[in-house]
Amino acid sequence: MANILVVDDELGIRDLLSEILNDEGHSVELAANATQARVARNGGIFDLVLLDIWMPDTDGVSLLKEWAASGQLTMPVIMMSGHATIDTAVEATRIGALSFLEKPVTMQKLLKAVEHGLAKNASTPAAKPAVASIGMPSAGAAHVNDTVGSINDVGVRPLASLRNQADSMPDAHQDFDLDRPLREARDGFEKAYFEFHLAREGGSMTRVAEKTGLERTHLYRKLRQLGVDLGRSRRG
Structure with a gap:
């Protein structure tokens, strides 16, 4: 289960993404604008962020820049928009966005993008030791027990x-x-x-x-x- 922040000014989109992601077993926090997103990011750690580009107070690209400048861009961010230009998508990627979803977002594309983002997050250096320990060692049974313990530590069922x-x-x-x-x-x-x-x-x-x-x-x-x-x- 991942902790995901969804930032979008459209209530219908927030509700839809929340329903799909909750059904997948993820914990979802919602923000209707950049102000709420800042509060959420300051108060918690997220495994992934779905960030709308066009919002009434501060656009998503500007918020992405803020997080990058303040060292808060520690999680994969997937940008979303139905009107973004190629230049906007390229700029967001250059700043640090992982990928871009075009609206209307289909369930298949959403789940694929989220899966990719969470896999990217799991492969960061901080997570590598735990992931590496899942591999089966070539030496004795004592190492097997250590491996099972490591798997439990990262949330995989025994x-x-x-x-x-x-x-x-x-x-x-x-x-x-x-x-x-x-x-x-x-x-x-x-x-x-x-x-x-x-x-x-x-x-x-x-x-x-x-x-x-x-x-x-x-x-x-x-x-x-x-x-x-x-x-x-x-x-x-």
Whole structure:
């Protein structure tokens, strides 16, 4: 889970990005303008910032310059705009922005950009020792225990936890009672199908929507109709 700051003066965009990122398990803080973004940055440390360029008080590029000059540009920043020119995007990149997202931001592009930004953040020198320790050493069992300890330190679940999760997931190959009426048999299959994908994706509705090809609203409605326990999927 990452700590992400979303800075955008449009309420609809803030709500949309927050919903998607929260659904992915991230902690999201919102700022409607540069003033709120300054307060948030001064009061916390973020793994990633999504920063709008055109804002009413101070534009995103100017705020990026402030953070760079004050030594606060310690996290990847992804710029966003629907009207920015190539020169603006180049300037932001020169100052220190990681990448640029053009509005309207699609879910696929957002998740790809966030994944890239967090991977970039994880590869910074401060994080390298912990990441390097994840690699399997060539020497004895004592080193294996050290490696597992290091993995736990950086927030990766221990192997036993992963095995337990795998054991509790629905089987991909299930038997169904074909003597039932078609509607009941179909509902039973669909429920097992969605439960399987929810368990495999850790309860992420965003990823399940992508996997199954359904819109999120349709997916929520379908799961409620089938009686799928969303709370159980997330706890799993």
